[in-house]
Amino acid sequence: MNKTHGHVGWVFLAAALATSQGACSKSKDNGDSVNQNQTQEGPADQGPDLPRLTGGDATKGQQVFRFETFGNEGFWTDAARLPAGIVAAKLTPVQALQAGLSVNVDALDAATKTAVANELAAQGTSGPLLNDPATTLALLNANAVIGVVVKDSNGDGKLDVATGDKVGVSCALCHAITDGSVVKSPNNLGGGSIGKQVDGPTPHNLNVGGIFALAANTRAFFPLLQVKFAAFGNKSIGRAPSDQGLTETSTEAQVDALVGNPAFYPLGTFDDAPDGTGAQQHIAPFFRTDLAAPWGTPGDIARLENFDNLVYTVLLDPTSLVTPEGRAFLRALLDEAAGNELADDYLTILKDTQVRGKGGVVGEGFPYITATQVTADKAGTEEAPVGLRVSEDALRDLNAYTDGLAAPAPGAFDATLAARGKEQFAARCTRCHNVAQSKRVPSFIVPMKSIFPGYNPTVLAERPAEAGVRPIAFDPIQNDPSTIFDDKTVVVDASRRGEPRGSAMPLLLDLGRKDRFLHDSSVVGLTSLVDPMRGDKAPHPFYVPDAAQRTELVEFLKSL
Ligand code: HEC
Numbered sequence: 001m002n003k004t005h006g007h008v009g010w011v012f013l014a015a016a017l018a019t020s021q022g023a024c025s026k027s028k029d030n031g032d033s034v035n036q037n038q039t040q041e042g043p044a045d046q047g048p049d050l051p052r053l054t055g056g057d058a059t060k061g062q063q064v065f066r067f068e069t070f071g072n073e074g075f076w077t078d079a080a081r082l083p084a085g086i087v088a089a090k091l092t093p094v095q096a097l098q099a100g101l102s103v104n105v106d107a108l109d110a111a112t113k114t115a116v117a118n119e120l121a122a123q124g125t126s127g128p129l130l131n132d133p134a135t136t137l138a139l140l141n142a143n144a145v146i147g148v149v150v151k152d153s154n155g156d157g158k159l160d161v162a163t164g165d166k167v168g169v170s171c172a173l174c175h176a177i178t179d180g181s182v183v184k185s186p187n188n189l190g191g192g193s194i195g196k197q198v199d200g201p202t203p204h205n206l207n208v209g210g211i212f213a214l215a216a217n218t219r220a221f222f223p224l225l226q227v228k229f230a231a232f233g234n235k236s237i238g239r240a241p242s243d244q245g246l247t248e249t250s251t252e253a254q255v256d257a258l259v260g261n262p263a264f265y266p267l268g269t270f271d272d273a274p275d276g277t278g279a280q281q282h283i284a285p286f287f288r289t290d291l292a293a294p295w296g297t298p299g300d301i302a303r304l305e306n307f308d309n310l311v312y313t314v315l316l317d318p319t320s321l322v323t324p325e326g327r328a329f330l331r332a333l334l335d336e337a338a339g340n341e342l343a344d345d346y347l348t349i350l351k352d353t354q355v356r357g358k359g360g361v362v363g364e365g366f367p368y369i370t371a372t373q374v375t376a377d378k379a380g381t382e383e384a385p386v387g388l389r390v391s392e393d394a395l396r397d398l399n400a401y402t403d404g405l406a407a408p409a410p411g412a413f414d415a416t417l418a419a420r421g422k423e424q425f426a427a428r429c430t431r432c433h434n435v436a437q438s439k440r441v442p443s444f445i446v447p448m449k450s451i452f453p454g455y456n457p458t459v460l461a462e463r464p465a466e467a468g469v470r471p472i473a474f475d476p477i478q479n480d481p482s483t484i485f486d487d488k489t490v491v492v493d494a495s496r497r498g499e500p501r502g503s504a505m506p507l508l509l510d511l512g513r514k515d516r517f518l519h520d521s522s523v524v525g526l527t528s529l530v531d532p533m534r535g536d537k538a539p540h541p542f543y544v545p546d547a548a549q550r551t552e553l554v555e556f557l558k559s560l
């Protein structure tokens with residue numbers, strides 16, 4: 001059904017529905033159960049085919065993936081002040097590796113490569129070069145620190161952070177690893193590694209919260225963090241206790257303490273919703289994108305390029321949220337009062353911390369990024385949530401690149417056990433998952449009651465009835481680590497696509513390198529994931545009672 005929407009914010013996703021879903025836009029069940037018929041291979045109903053932009057150039061797409069910022073260096077350098085924080089902290093290469101950052105050895109000149117290799121051979125990682133903050137700056141200037149991109153902002157033909165060149169962030173920060181050929185990961189240093197860059201797999205130990213804390217003005221990340229809303233009775237939602245949520249008067253030290261605490265901001269996670277909830281999720285793999293859709297854990301976004309555009313226009317430069325279209329987006333996402341509150345408080349912070357946008361005036365000239373302003377009817381849609389769209393060619397090229405990125409080869413597994421485990425999987429898990437991960441992932445949303453039977457939310461706020469969206473609702477025991485599973489869907493869910501609140505299906509690839517499972521990283525180890533000890537009400541309660549069969553199933557999962 002193609003309704004007309006009066007309110008700008010609520011046309012979010014309507015365009016995609018109207019064009020791509022035709023027969024499938026019939027209303028789904030009321031969100032309480034999944035009723036897929038099972039075959040040995042996978043669910044009988046694989047869900048609608050969700051299209052994406054195709055026909056791009058993968059070689060250009062690699063450059064986009066690794067180096068394109070669309071100008072977000074304005075945000076990271078002038079608003080968040082990450083390079084100033086790196087200099088002030090005297091961050092050494094070893095400390096950068098400890099934070100989970102990785103170094104692309106191919107970006108180093110021959111002399112540096114040899115010097116690093118010689119030092120590693122003689123002294124391991126305790127040598128002077130790898131413990132000198134000047135080396136960190138040299139690595140940055142060589143664009144060797146993966147995903148942390150230096151731009152020639154002063155136009156002198158050289159890259160040098162010390163002379164005013166700015167530092168932005170590309171997708172590779174959270175979506176690439178190295179082969180560990182020079183320094184392995186994980187190792188005694190923590191997460192990062194040095195070697196040839198491998199795009200797509202998750203850097204599981206990347207300390208995103210720690211990197212935010214390193215920035216000299218961490219308050220610039222405010223809308224992506226756990227915020228205490230007056231509009232919601234001074235509640236905040238996230239892993240920290242509710243009363244520790246941030247406000248516009250929180251100090252830099254308070255914000256650093258929240259994001260720098262791995263209990264509140266776990267390793268390998270980031271929150272990709274600018275909604276003031278602190279719902280960090282484990283970084284998803286970003287390869288074989290031809291096999292996946294919809295996008296986002298709650299499956300709220302139908303098309304890949306739209307997810308990518310959201311990352312560029314909001315998450316890597318959240319100052320777009322204080323524009324008129326950004327405010328409309330927040331009001332639609334939250335509600336009138338909470339949306340305005342978040343935008344107002346964020347602007348207050350930008351002013352209080354003397355942040356100058358384009359044009360150099362404090363509190364004005366946002367966002368920094370270069371993107372096209374779409375027409376009013378497209379603002380607030382999935383295509384342009386805050387009314388901005390980056391280059392269509394770049395999005396198409398990026399799709400071509402990530403579609404073609406192969407899943408890494410599996411690590412060691414026992415083939416005999418895995419073959420038996422495959423039978424377990426075919427018998428127990430194919431109501432939702434396909435056995436063959438070379439097939440497109442089923443595109444339906446698994447409703448909350450099926451994926452998390454213990455879900456019993458309290459309604460925080462109703463949203464405009466015209467949208468047909470579910471209320472903002474949270475599980476009141478959300479700060480108990482065992483029940484943070486629903487945090488991601490408190491505000492964002494697929495209801496605006498006419499789908500239930502719940503979880504999209506993941507591809508089951510590269511699981512052998514992972515030690516925490518589900519989007520909230522709540523389950524440690526594959527064996528626990530399928531162990532009935534976790535209980536009937538737990539998230540993803542699909543179990544194998546027999547211990548030997550569990551072992552077989554785990555070997556199968558590791559083989560994918
Ligand atoms: C600061 C870390 C970070 C950066 C930088 C980042 N991402 Fe992600 N990405 C994540 C996390 C966390 C997830 C998992 C979120 C989810 O699935 O909803 C994710 C998931 C994704 C997904 C998959 C979603 C799914 O449903 O499986 C895509 C596509 C994606 N990111 C695209 C991008 C693009 C494009 C860029 C660069 C413009 C980018 N990301 C930069 C952290 C990051």
Ligand code: HEC
Pocket residue numbers: 034297425428429430431432433446450451503504505506508511514516517518519520529530540542543544553557
């Ligand atoms: C009712 C549908 C359903 C059934 C049945 C089901 N799964 Fe899942 N599975 C999902 C969904 C949805 C997710 C993503 C959940 C999330 O984190 O939001 C998931 C996630 C996973 C993950 C985690 C992937 C990651 O990277 O963290 C693994 C592994 C997995 N399932 C294995 C299994 C196995 C093994 C079985 C059978 C014993 C099974 N599943 C049965 C729907 C299902």
